[in-house]
Amino acid sequence: MEKTFEPAAVEARISSSWEEAGAFRAGRPDRRAAAPYSIVIPPPNVTGSLHMGHALNNTLQDILCRFERMRGKDVLWQPGMDHAGIATQMVVERQLAERQQPGRREMGREAFVARVWEWKAESGGTIGRQLRRLGASCDWSRERFTMDEGLSRAVRKVFVQLHRDGLIYKDKRLVNWDPRFQTAISDIEVQQVEVKGHLWHLRYPVADEPGRFIVVATTRPETMLGDVAVAVHPDDERYRDLVGKDVLLPLVGRRIPVVADSYSDPEKGTGAVKITPAHDFNDFEVGKRHGLRLINVLGPEAEVRIVGNEDFLRGATPGPDLDAVLALEGVDRAKARKAVVALLEERELVETIEPHTHMVPHGDRSGVVIEPWLTDQWYVNVKPLAEKALKAVRDERTVFIPRNWEKTFFDWLENIEPWCISRQLWWGHQIPAWYGPDGHAFVAGTEEEARDAAIRHYGNSDVTLTRDEDVLDTWFSSALWPFSTLGWPDETPELKRFYPTSTLVTGFDIIFFWVARMMMMGLHILDEVPFRNVYIHALVRDERGAKMSKSKGNVIDPLDLVDRYGADALRFTLAAMAAQGRDIKLSTQRVEGYRNFATKLWNAARFAEMNGCVRVAGFDPADVKETLNRWIVSAAGRATAEITTALEEFRFNEAAGGAYRFVWNLFCDWYLELAKPVLQGEDGLAKDETRATVAWVIDEIAKLLHPFMPFLTEELWAIKGAEGPARDGLLTLSSWPVPVAIGGEAAEAEIGWVIELVSAIRSVRSEMNVPAGAQIPLALVAASPQTLERAQRWREIVARLARLSGIDFVDAAPAGAVQLIVYGEVAALPLAGIIDLDAERARLKKEAEKLVADIARIDAKLGNADFIARAPEEIVDEQHERRAEAEARHRQIAAALEQLAALG
């Protein structure tokens, strides 16, 4: 074996050995009778490349999958990608522009979509390859894409069904319009961003009362062109007499009414608010209540569009003011704002302009200000679906881990609004609706079905149908992912076996986008939850706590860390830091530390190799005789139990920590050190057993660590497999360890004594500045028979680890010796002449003081009648024991101090 583990050299080879063996295939012949376990991957965008969030998300999924696979389950980790409508369309459009090729509109829809597929074939596989580098044990043979024929069929079928159920409908109302992408987006794709702006106070002249104004406050003066009313609160004394009167809309010259509506808040602004139903969600509602017109004054790019607009012109007053307004045709909203304000200022209709900070809606992908815009769109009435999802979680048919995310889930679903699912894009699932000449929509799975329906509807076989141009929100197809990937609407064996899936692993940022919608669709379409558990992990954030994103440029590249430290080190780091409910701020030092851990284990294996620790056929760990071996078998069992429980409960950090401590602090630091004299000593039964035990423990470690560090452990398995009895198969398909029943209490006590003795001696040596190379004698004072026996047995080892020249047995501590107390008995290091008596006095005094304090604290507890009466018995007993121990120890320290005092 080389001196260090070289991930780069090994990872690719191990990956292909897994692939060749079909190790990750669901439904392997050897698992036919096994229980199923399934996870669907949160499908990364086809445009994506692996970022830290993916690395965390997939590491955790892989840990679960490998763990369950080793526990014998038939595991399906379903991989795939999302077509990511907007993102992908943009990438291809940008590419066309860069290459100075014809743009999307010039190409036409069909050619453009074909071009996107081409792009997907060339560049869409990046993230899959990156996930493989991370070690993701997906069943790659089952990879799916949301625009595959099968998944597209599922999308159409669900759309038709929801339409038939009356849950999908078309409506003309205000939507969140993204002027950059020129498409509608859903509510949750809108992000409120705090913006420093202004509040303009505008004077609207009261009609027929020259010189009188009503002042409205607005953050969006440009929309005044579409004003149809001014609203005041019905109880607002200031404006009571104006209600029912008209005001003259400045510049436009239209008469608009003053209406009383409780929407108007007397506390806000001037208490009078301009009403623009076509460009504001609240105003839209006010308009409906008062039967007001909608006047759209903006175009799809949020530019002014009024020329020839009859709604706008109706009631407008021709003249120079109106001409100045009409000159704004085609002007962008920001420029139009300035222009409108300037025109108003010229006419002395701006009273004040205040600085004003407020939340402004932005498109989460485009980053531009969203415009409420009146269009026809398709909606899902999600309310009834949400009810089912809420009930399923309340009934614990699906459980969130950690539990507190359920509140977020409930709050959102309880207040859910219709979901706008149509997008004015080309890349995506085109809506399966066809329109007749009169605009009647026929929703059907295929054009033929739509035609049949049209023929029935019109009673005429000669109808021209045109398909709806729009595509569906990407999340519509993602919502079907847990069953569409399993073959639905066909009744496939996979669907039957793996749905509902076992666990969903995802970040909290897509609980609304994805988790809630999968719940709704799964329950509505299949009448069954899509997953039993939802493990919500933290986000990997940058050092300022901001979400990592490409646009912010604060992304750390996980593959860079894989290149430098290996996939195992990165994976282990992420797992070790994945404490529930806390964000992860990744530090390179930490990754380096776990790379060192990998090297440590590697070297332990190398040591085993150098010492002929080869696996032995028929070795039974429950049957080992040597105390040291009984001890490590017992400790391995405890580690196994700890790691298993932690993984079952999704406590990844504790599982990783448990494995780390066992490997480094027990196996390497103590077991191997204590085993050295045996391994390097004379041949015999003890040596044979120890060698076999070492080999066995390394195998156990490889298994326990495999979910976290699959490459290193698989490599070790292969190397160790080459020695000893024949072993076929991969570690990844071997069985998860179970604790060995060995009853190791006696061994624990004895090895505990050795460890404590050695540690105590080392500590004193260091404190007393005994040269590291110096061998000093140890005297056990008035040793009990048990100690005597132990000391005989461990003499050589203790001497070696504590650098002793020998161990003597004496009745009383030699004068001037340093005294240690181990397991209640005194051990003396006769260092007279070497040590500084004052220093030793100080050391003992310090310890004595600490013991006195401990005793006092325990006495305070035990003196408390309430404590005795109310604390559980074992807690009280424990305090008594501790007191006795401290007391005994204190007596011995005091004696040692006295002896020193006698020396002067």
Add this chain to the structure above:
RNA sequence: GGGCGGUUAGCUCAGCUGGUUAGAGCGCCACGUUUACACCGUGGAUGUCGGGGGUUCGAAUCCCUCACCGCCCACCA
């Protein structure tokens, strides 16, 4: 405005259902004998567990409150 989370060693963080002598890694200091490992070994120092109150025999842990930090949600001119 509502909700969630955080505040523990110089740094990054564990500490699950209240009972430890409050831990880890990194960093720091000292020393390095021993052919697994210097990506190492041995020893060591550092904490009023954000402040204040409460519940309890007992609180880093539960409750209230305040402060600061972060995130999510919300239609307020």
